[in-house]
Amino acid sequence: MQVPFVYGPGDLRLCDVAPPRPGPRDVVLRVAATGICGSDLGYVAAGGVAGPAAQPFPLGHELAGTVVEAGAEVCTVGVGDRVILNPLVNLVGNGGPEGGFGELLLVRDVAGQPGSLLPLPVALSFETGALVEPLAVGLHAVKRLGATPGDKVAVFGAGPIGLMALVALRHRGVDDVVVFDLSAFRRERALALGARAALDPRERPPAETLKALHGAVRVYSAEAPQTSHVLEASGAPLIPEIVAFARAGAVVCVASVQKKAVPVDFQRVLAKELTLTAAIGYPTELAEALELLEHGAVDLGPVVSHRFAGPDFLAAFATAQQPDHAAKVLVQYQDG
Incomplete structure (x- = not known):
């Protein structure tokens, strides 16, 4: 089977890999659907997780599939179980030796790390299962942001994580969310997901836009938007x-x-008593995201822009690299 490997900056190659064989503590999944993450794009651009890697490594960590083999010591899942992956447990697709863009995936030491696989409810499709991981990222970001109903929020970036955060904000009852993105395509997705407004920051300075939409307040001798919470999800130096x-x-x-x-001006941080925080991954949110989707509490339809079959992975990746035309891109290896 073929699996994409990162060989260096901008160097992504499909490589032939032998079908995996599980040890007594391992599981093999038949992958059904895998999402292309912004971190995948970053890994290829940088040639590694944090700069060029010492050796090639495979991509793919947002996925759902079916257990087709389980080692003798594995008791938490069995052959035929539909599951999603928690890649934070074993670094699948994040610099480890396995990646989820391929027909089969070895998940190591499930016996010792049962949290690496979560059951996918029968009511959910594999495609939806592949969206659980990015939704969990958005949920965690919103928890770290701390916005609640009545707050005025700005989100910079309407890529998949910005859109997932928007979904989480709206689910938490935050109605006044203004989104900024350079891509008209992605701004349309943000509006479909419930943003109050979705704007191009090049057309008018975001501070002026936010003062017009959220109102203005005095900060010493100047005016500032009444925006209470700001989420930076674009990766731009903002x-x-x-x-x-x-x-x-x-x-x-x-x-x-x-x-x-x-550079961060900590005189301003101090003078305005700003709270600066960050969010990465989903320490506790993966099961929460799964539950929201199982109960139909959120609709991720507008987040997905493209679907490709497994053999067309390189075309899928090229599409994901075009923010003017793509949001979440999924690669499908089986139906369901």
Whole structure:
């Protein structure tokens, strides 16, 4: 079977890999659907998880599938079980030796790490199962942000994580969410998911837009938007600008990978008593995301923009690299 490997910066190759054989503590999944994550794009651009890797490694961690083999010591799942993967447990697709873009996936030491696989309810499709992981990222980011009903929120970035955070905010009853993104395609998705407004930050400075939409408040001798919470999910170097325009007492949460160091004016942070925080992964939110989807509490339909068959992975990846035309891109290896 073929699996994509990162060989260096911008160097992504499909490689022939032998079907996996599980040890007594391992499981083999027949992969049904895998999502292309923004981190996958970043890994390829950088040639590794945090810069060029010492050796090639495979991609793919947002996935659902069926157990087709289970080692003798595995008792938490069995052959035929439909499951989703928790890649934080074993680094599948995140620099480890296995990746989830392929027909079969070895999940190591499930016997010792039962939290690496969660049951996928029969009512949910494999496609929906592949969206649990990014939804969990969005849920965790919103928890770290701390916005509640009545708050005024700005989200920078309407890629998959920004959109998932928007879904989580709306589910928590936060109605006044303004989204900024350069892509008209993604702004339309944000509006479909319940954003109050979705705007191009190039057309008008975001601070002015937010003052017009959220109202203005005095901060010493200047005016600031009444925006109470700001989520940075774009990866652009916007943190200095956000700190500059934030109102007193605002919360700023960074949920994006910042590719370069940015200066932060801590005189402003101090003077305005800003709260700066960050969010990565989903320490406790994976099961929560699964439950929300099982009960139909959220609709992720607008998040998915493209679906490709497994043999067309390179075309799928090229599409995911075009923010003007894509949001979440899924690669499908079987129906269901």
